[in-house]
Amino acid sequence: MKPVVWGILSTARIGTVQVIPGMRKSKLVDIRGIASRSLDKAEAAARELGIPRAYGSYEELLADPEIEAVYNPLPNHLHVPLTLKALAAGKHVLCEKPIAMNAAEARQLVAARDRTGLIVEEAFMVRHARQWKRVRELVASGAIGELRTIQGFFSYYMDDPANIRSVPEWGGGGVLDIGCYPIVTSRMVTGLEPGRIVAAVRRHADLKVDWLASAIMEFPNGVIASWTCSTQVADYQRMHFVGTKGRIEVEIPFNAPKTVPCRLLIDDGSDLHGGGIRIEEVPVCDHYAAQGEDFSRAVRGEMAPVTSLESSVANMRVLDAVFESERKGGWVKL
Numbered sequence: 001m002k003p004v005v006w007g008i009l010s011t012a013r014i015g016t017v018q019v020i021p022g023m024r025k026s027k028l029v030d031i032r033g034i035a036s037r038s039l040d041k042a043e044a045a046a047r048e049l050g051i052p053r054a055y056g057s058y059e060e061l062l063a064d065p066e067i068e069a070v071y072n073p074l075p076n077h078l079h080v081p082l083t084l085k086a087l088a089a090g091k092h093v094l095c096e097k098p099i100a101m102n103a104a105e106a107r108q109l110v111a112a113r114d115r116t117g118l119i120v121e122e123a124f125m126v127r128h129a130r131q132w133k134r135v136r137e138l139v140a141s142g143a144i145g146e147l148r149t150i151q152g153f154f155s156y157y158m159d160d161p162a163n164i165r166s167v168p169e170w171g172g173g174g175v176l177d178i179g180c181y182p183i184v185t186s187r188m189v190t191g192l193e194p195g196r197i198v199a200a201v202r203r204h205a206d207l208k209v210d211w212l213a214s215a216i217m218e219f220p221n222g223v224i225a226s227w228t229c230s231t232q233v234a235d236y237q238r239m240h241f242v243g244t245k246g247r248i249e250v251e252i253p254f255n256a257p258k259t260v261p262c263r264l265l266i267d268d269g270s271d272l273h274g275g276g277i278r279i280e281e282v283p284v285c286d287h288y289a290a291q292g293e294d295f296s297r298a299v300r301g302e303m304a305p306v307t308s309l310e311s312s313v314a315n316m317r318v319l320d321a322v323f324e325s326e327r328k329g330g331w332v333k334l
């Protein structure tokens, strides 16, 4: 397969530190250019990462006819506007999560995709990760009996007012940043959409962004998923899938290590001290490499995008419902 020629919109930390080095592990990815609002920054990043071209604006990169696909890791409020511009310029787009500020905005991308015939995909790396493929296999094969409940947690501590996550107008706050992960993984493993949700949310008094949120989601098959996310407690992440005959604990569900195997703790429930736990190591996988490779294959028509835009709109609807529940103080039907 001919490698896909990529351009990167911005010198965002997630791109320069994780996604670009990951993608470059794949022979199907040829990263040809990087753009920044500042040419100096673009040139410095290009030098450091060995990318041949640097552009002093996002628009210049989009005007380069050699670029076939664009990775968009801009702040959340720029995901849809720049993705629309890239589509209008004839580029396929891999756009960071959350793909939009809300579901209505995400639907604009569905219309643009249908108009242009180009691929747009939300960069939910967990959907490409080997450990999550294994969790899905285990649950589907009945390894824990019938799945009954899911429990998730994702947190870190950050109090920098200059961080993009501290600005409400830019889509700041923990729910959009990390609450989206227990939501997407619960939807992915059940293969279903929640029917209703209730949430409790705490907001920063000055910055107004949410720093703590917990939610309960009911799925139509009876599964209840609950999760907490916070940007102002100690770093922690875990997902539990509990069934009638056992439990799977995903030890590092989201920031999966790239140099050592991930561990799944599969507990038959026979011993509360953990004597019934079998540890399964999932071979090393750089989920950013897998994501870039899968997207490149989709561009060449070798596979469908792993995350459909329709699924991304559905994820945004759940995120919208978290905030609606916060406002009205009760259950929200989806």
Ligand SMILES: NC(=O)c1ccc[n+]([C@@H]2O[C@H](COP(=O)([O-])OP(=O)(O)OC[C@H]3O[C@@H](n4cnc5c(N)ncnc54)[C@H](OP(=O)(O)O)[C@@H]3O)[C@@H](O)[C@H]2O)c1
Pocket: 010, 011, 012, 013, 014, 015, 035, 036, 037, 038, 041, 073, 074, 075, 076, 078, 096, 097, 098, 123, 124, 125, 164, 177
């Ligand atoms: N999938 C994952 O694992 C993962 C992990 C972390 C973050 N993310 C997502 O990636 C995105 C970026 O996160 P990040 O932590 O990498 O952010 P960041 O380091 O702050 O980067 C954002 C970039 O956007 C550009 N930008 C354009 N307009 C801006 C503005 N008004 N204010 C600030 N920056 C602006 C800047 O690049 P230039 O100055 O070069 O133009 C900046 O470097 C977010 O959507 C986040 O949710 C995903």
